[in-house]
Structures are given as structure tokens and as C-alpha cells.
Amino acid sequence: MMDQLVNIVSNGCIGAGLVLWLWGTWPLVGPRSVLYKLHTLSMADTLGSVAIVVGLLLRIPSEWPLLVMALISLAIWNTILGYVLAYCSTEEPND
Amino acid sequence: MNWILGPMLLILLIPIYETFQDKDIWQKMLAFASVSTKTSIMILVISVLRDDWMIGLVGVLILSVGNASLMLLAQVLKRVNEL
Amino acid sequence: MTNVMTDWDLAAITALLPIAAVMTVLQKNPYHALVVRGILGAIAALVYALLGAADVALTEALVGTMLAITLYAVAVRSSLVLKLGIIAPVDLPEISIENGSQNGQQNGETEDLVHPVSQPLEDMFNLIHSFEDPPELKPLLADLRVFCDRHSLRLELHPMPDRQALDYAMETKEVHGVALLNGDSAAHPYSVTVRVDRLYELMQTELNPAIATLDTTTVSLPENPLMSDTSSR
Numbered sequence: 001m002m003d004q005l006v007n008i009v010s011n012g013c014i015g016a017g018l019v020l021w022l023w024g025t026w027p028l029v030g031p032r033s034v035l036y037k038l039h040t041l042s043m044a045d046t047l048g049s050v051a052i053v054v055g056l057l058l059r060i061p062s063e064w065p066l067l068v069m070a071l072i073s074l075a076i077w078n079t080i081l082g083y084v085l086a087y088c089s090t091e092e093p094n095d
Numbered sequence: 096m097n098w099i100l101g102p103m104l105l106i107l108l109i110p111i112y113e114t115f116q117d118k119d120i121w122q123k124m125l126a127f128a129s130v131s132t133k134t135s136i137m138i139l140v141i142s143v144l145r146d147d148w149m150i151g152l153v154g155v156l157i158l159s160v161g162n163a164s165l166m167l168l169a170q171v172l173k174r175v176n177e178l
Numbered sequence: 179m180t181n182v183m184t185d186w187d188l189a190a191i192t193a194l195l196p197i198a199a200v201m202t203v204l205q206k207n208p209y210h211a212l213v214v215r216g217i218l219g220a221i222a223a224l225v226y227a228l229l230g231a232a233d234v235a236l237t238e239a240l241v242g243t244m245l246a247i248t249l250y251a252v253a254v255r256s257s258l259v260l261k262l263g264i265i266a267p268v269d270l271p272e273i274s275i276e277n278g279s280q281n282g283q284q285n286g287e288t289e290d291l292v293h294p295v296s297q298p299l300e301d302m303f304n305l306i307h308s309f310e311d312p313p314e315l316k317p318l319l320a321d322l323r324v325f326c327d328r329h330s331l332r333l334e335l336h337p338m339p340d341r342q343a344l345d346y347a348m349e350t351k352e353v354h355g356v357a358l359l360n361g362d363s364a365a366h367p368y369s370v371t372v373r374v375d376r377l378y379e380l381m382q383t384e385l386n387p388a389i390a391t392l393d394t395t396t397v398s399l400p401e402n403p404l405m406s407d408t409s410s411r
Contacts, residue, residue, distance in 0.1 A: 018106070025133075026109065028110055028129065029116075034121045045129060049132055056143045063151060066142075066154075070139055073162075077163075078162065084170070097184065104194075110217075111201075114201065114213070126217070127216045127217050130217045131217075134220040138224055138227040147230075153232040153233075156240075157220075157235065160239050161243065163244065164248065172209060
């Protein structure tokens with residue numbers, strides 16, 4: 001009973017993560033500005049990845065150190081990367 | 096849980112197509128960021144599917160290293176555009 | 179290891195690798211190629227991990243993607259440059275200090291320039307990087323910028339005080355070419371001389387012949403390793 005519940009929640013997390021991935025990645029193809037795409041990408045993509053990793057964590061708790069490390073590095077690195085990319089892509093040439 | 100890799104692969108194709116059709120370098124960088132995160136999450140999924148610690152560890156390392164290389168490349172490209 | 183992956187998944191993911199490789203080869207701009215090389219590296223790491231070679235995947239990510247891309251970015255940036263010597267009627271310290279006070283970022287660098295004679299190299303560096311196009315050369319430089327953009331080159335102007343300095347820079351291979359203003363009586367307003375054969379060939383077909391006469395020279399001095407540049411490209 002408990003196993004089934006965990007399975008359902010885990011599948012739900014992974015499915016939600018996939019939907020978020022699609023939602024965050026789809027605007028990449030459109031003609032929008034870099035910052036708009038960066039926003040959707042860093043929001044939906046990172047949240048989707050976090051959801052997928054949480055889903056995996058529910059399924060196989062024995063690998064929790066790895067998956068928690070993945071969660072932490074996702075949260076920190078992707079945030080910083082968003083800032084760095086925004087800073088680098090918007091700077092106008094001085095001359 | 097095998098169904099998960101198929102959709103992931105399809106979503107991974109979107110940024111790859113984007114790099115092919117867009118000529119702006121920053122848009123390509125965004126697609127690179129997207130691909131790099133997605134592939135490392137896929138490696139993590141594979142490690143869980145196979146119950147293989149080693150692949151999982153590599154996935155986590157690639158997740159952080161890929162981001163670091165992206166930042167380095169972004170800084171270099173910014174310097175190039177300034178001149 | 180249980181066989182949890184279908185063959186279809188395996189084949190589909192592996193097929194990404196040649197797709198990314200072909201995309202890398204098809205890029206014309208070297209910087210774009212670097213970014214696509216990064217994507218290729220990420221996909222390669224995925225495929226290696228999928229096939230069970232965790233160590234190869236890690237090496238691909240660390241060396242193949244991170245180190246190679248960074249090194250190549252620096253290499254491309256420093257080699258794809260057209261250094262053009264021009265005669266600019268300005269003296270060194272003034273223009274540096276002017277530009278430094280105009281955009282506040284460079285204040286820290288330009289404070290050293292109060293004694294310009296003591297640091298000629300630093301002066302040259304700041305001058306090149308904060309140099310504005312001289313108005314009389316604008317048409318030629320616009321044409322050259324289009325040319326450089328097309329070939330992903332950077333155009334770097336090296337202002338010199340007189341003709342003698344230009345010739346010396348050419349002889350010491352400090353610049354790849356010089357641009358001069360012809361007199362009013364001449365048929366063409368400018369004349370450009372380059373010492374790199376390949377640049378000469380490209381410019382001959384692509385530079386607007388109504389604007390400048392094009393010339394080539396060979397410099398046969400033994401190359402000073404400290405001054406060596408991209409001429410062998």
C-alpha cells in the first residue's frame with residue numbers, strides 16, 4: 001500500500017518535471033529575446049529538473065546522498081548561471 | 096519507469112534544433128545550457144534505472160562541471176564581443 | 179545490471195551523437211562551432227554513461243568539454259584578428275585619459291597613465307582598446323568591418339604617429355597591414371597594404387575597389403618569438 005503510494009507520487013513528480021521541462025524549453029524555438037528565454041529556461045527548466053530528481057529520490061532512497069547533491073548543485077549552479085548569462089548577454093559594447 | 100527516457104529524449108531535441116536554426120550566439124548558449132542540464136539529469140535517471148552508483152556520481156559531477164564550463168565560455172564570449 | 183532500457187531508447191540516444199557532430203562541422207563561425215562543440219560534449223557524455231563507461235563520460239565532460247572549449251575560445255580569440263596600422267594625429271596620453279574619464283569603468287586602469295612615458299606598452303594597450311575611429315578613415319573602416327564580420331575576424335586598429343612608425347610596425351610584424359589616406363588628387367581615397375597573402379586574396383575579391391587601392395608586401399625579417407603573431411595562420 002505504502003509502496004504504491006510512493007510509486008504514484010514519484011511518477012507524478014517525474015511527470016510534472018517533464019511537463020515543466022517542455023514548458024521551459026519550448027519558448028527557445030520562438031523569436032523571443034534572450035532574456036525572456038533565459039527566464040523561462042531558468043525557472044521552468046530548473047524546477048522541472050528538481051521535480052525529476054525528487055521523483056527519483058522517492059523511488060530509490062538508498063542513493064540519497066547523490067541525489068541530494070544533485071539537487072543542491074542544480075539549485076545553486078543554475079541560479080548563478082542564469083545571472084552570469086544575463087550579465088554577459090546584455091552588456092553593450094563600449095564603443 | 097522506462098517510459099521516462101523517451102519523452103526526455105524528445106524534449107532534448109528541442110534545444111538541439113534551436114542551436115541549428117538560430118544564428119545568434121547567445122541563443123545558442125541558452126540552448127547549450129539547456130542541453131547540458133538535461134543530459135546530466137538523464138544520466139542521473141539512467142543511474143537510478145540501473146541502480147549504479149558510479150554513473151550517478153558521474154552525472155552529478157557533469158551537472159556541476161557543465162555549468163562551470165558554460166560560465167567560462169560566456170565570459171570569454173563577452174570579452175570577444177566587447178572588442 | 180538489468181536490461182531495463184529498450185533497444186529503441188539506446189539507438190535513439192546514440193543517434194544524437196552523429197547529429198550533433200554534423201552540426202558542429204556545419205558551423206561557419208568558429209565561436210558558434212565552440213558552443214555546438216559543447217553540446218556535442220554533453221551528448222557524448224550522456225551516450226558514454228548510457229553505455230556504461232562512467233569514466234569516459236567524466237573525462238569527456240572535464241577535458242573534452244570544459245578544458246578544450248576554454249582553450250579553443252582563447253586561441254580563436256587571439257588568432258582571428260586583423261591588426262591594422264593607421265596614422266592617427268593624436269598623441270598617446272591625451273586620448274587615453276579622455277576616454278578613461280568618459281566611461282568610468284576604466285578609471286582604475288587609466289590612473290597609471292599620468293606618466294605615459296614610463297609605461298609605453300600599457301599605453302599602447304589602453305589606446306588600442308579605447309580608440310575611436312578617426313573620422314577621415316570612416317568609409318574605409320566601415321568596409322573593413324563588414325569584411326571582418328564576414329570572416330569572424332576582429333579588427334584591431336593600431337594608431338601610429340607617422341609613416342615611419344607604420345613601416346617599422348610592418349617590418350617587425352606588429353601589424354598585419356596598414357591603411358593610408360591618399361592625397362586629394364589620387365583616384366582612390368585610401369590605400370591598404372597587407373603582408374598576409376591570404377588576407378590579400380580575400381580583400382582583393384571582397385573589398386570595395388572604388389574605396390581603396392590594395393597592395394601586398396612580404397616581410398622577410400627573421401621572426402622575433404616575442405613578437406610572433408598570427409601571420410602563419
